[in-house]
Amino acid sequence: MDRLINYRDKINEIDLKIVELLEQRCELSTLIGNYKRERNLPVQDIKREQVIMQNVKDNIKNPKHKEALEKIFAVIINVSKMFQY
Numbered sequence: 001m002d003r004l005i006n007y008r009d010k011i012n013e014i015d016l017k018i019v020e021l022l023e024q025r026c027e028l029s030t031l032i033g034n035y036k037r038e039r040n041l042p043v044q045d046i047k048r049e050q051v052i053m054q055n056v057k058d059n060i061k062n063p064k065h066k067e068a069l070e071k072i073f074a075v076i077i078n079v080s081k082m083f084q085y
């Protein structure tokens, strides 16, 4: 039980960091959306998305996490684009 509480405490700490970082990412996506709107640029940039996904893959240390992290980042990018419409 001690171990479970300890693991969950660690997850709580990580979740707080994730929320903080995701909020920063959402804010930046909003700023990028404003920039694009001012210049009539499209929201979606497939090439940039491919670079991001490649960066993610290149930084995964444990191959068994690859599929999950790719799915998570696909969702992050898709939701991020909602801030630009």
Ligand SMILES: C=C(O[C@@H]1C=C(C(=O)O)C=C[C@H]1O)C(=O)O
Residues within 6 Å of the ligand: 029, 032, 043, 044, 045, 046, 048, 049, 052, 076, 077, 078, 080, 081, 084
């Ligand atoms: C944030 C941008 O806009 C869109 C969202 C992206 C993202 O959330 O990573 C990446 C590319 C674009 O499709 C961008 O162009 O950099």
